[in-house]
Every structure is written in C-alpha cells, then in structure tokens.
Amino acid sequence: xxxxxxxxxxxxxxxxxxxxxxxxxxxxxxxxxxxxxxxxxxxxxxxxxxxxxxxxxxxxxxxxxxxxxxxxxxxxxxxxxxxxxxxxxxxxxxxxxxxxxxxxxxxxxxxxxxxxxxxxxxxxxxxxxxxxxxxxxxxxxxxxxxxxxxxxxxxxxxxxxxxxxx
Numbered sequence: 001x002x003x004x005x006x007x008x009x010x011x012x013x014x015x016x017x018x019x020x021x022x023x024x025x026x027x028x029x030x031x032x033x034x035x036x037x038x039x040x041x042x043x044x045x046x047x048x049x050x051x052x053x054x055x056x057x058x059x060x061x062x063x064x065x066x067x068x069x070x071x072x073x074x075x076x077x078x079x080x081x082x083x084x085x086x087x088x089x090x091x092x093x094x095x096x097x098x099x100x101x102x103x104x105x106x107x108x109x110x111x112x113x114x115x116x117x118x119x120x121x122x123x124x125x126x127x128x129x130x131x132x133x134x135x136x137x138x139x140x141x142x143x144x145x146x147x148x149x150x151x152x153x154x155x156x157x158x159x160x161x162x163x164x165x166x
Contacts, residue, residue, distance in 0.1 A: 053147035053164050056111075061151060061160060065102050067091070075099035076160065077153045080124045100130040107133055117165035124158050 061073035067090035078088040079096035088095040103120060111118050112135070120133040148161040 049145045049164055050147070053145055053162050054149075056164075057147045057149045057160055057162055060103060060106060061149070063106070065090075065098065067093075067098055072099055072102060073151055075102075076122055076129060076151060076158055079122075079129045080153050080156065080158050096130050100133065104133045111164060119163045120161070122158060122160050124153075124156055129158070 061071065061076070063072050064070065065072060065075065067075070067088070070088060070090075075088060075095045076099050078086050079094070079099055086095055088098075090098040093101075099122075107118060107120060117135045118133075119135075122129040145164045146161065148159055151158045151160060
C-alpha cells in the first residue's frame, strides 16, 4: 500500500503541473490573439492612407476645372512649359496659378474637412511648378502615407506628389 500512496502523490503533482502548463498556454494564446488584432488594425490604417494618397493624386489630375473644362493634369502640363510657350489662360489667370488655386481649394474641402495634414507638390526636374500646398504639422508624415505620380509632358516628366499625415 505504501508504494501505491507514493504513486498517487506523484500523479497529483504531475496533474497539477499539467494544469499550470495548460493555463499558461491559454494565457499566451489570448495575448497573441489580442496583439495580432492590434497589428491588423494598424496595417489596415496604413493601407487605407496609402490608397487615399494614390487615389487622390490619380483623381485630381483627371478632374476638370472651371477653366473651359480643362483638367488639372493639362493645367500642370501647360504650367511646366516655358512661360512663352504656355497657351492656357483662365480668365486672365495663368495655368500655374489656376492649378494651384484649384488644387488648394480641393484639398481644403476634402482632406482639410477630415482634419488630415498634407503636403502637395508638383515639380519638373528640380524645379517646383508652384509653392507646396501644405497644412501645418506635416513634418511628422510617415513614408507609407506618400504617393508620387509622374505625368509625361511629351518631352519631360512632371512629378505630382502628396503626403498625408494621420
């Protein structure tokens, strides 16, 4: 009988250890599940803002303006030309100024209403077509919130870019 009682005592200890191990596994699974859902949410936000930046640039270049229905993309292409070769004039306003004003208004009425911070720029080579359109506090933008789209003028490339902060 004595040997049998020792076995029961050993079995009880092993059973207790097994319960502790199972509890630790459940706790770890719970923590991992909680952490993975947190990471998924952050990744989804990153993708959403990246898509927003790309979609905004692609849409804005195709948007027609109040200047004889000319698209913003065409205004930017005209703006990239030397001054003496520009042919678009919108009621006495140059294509550069009209594009800048129109883009600025669109940004204020879309991203601005969402309280997003942004920087919009249009360049040809190292030359800016006009001053960047920006809100304050854009120095903290993440690279994932950035879109850069080239537009061909026939001879050169204009780069349209936007950074959208969260």
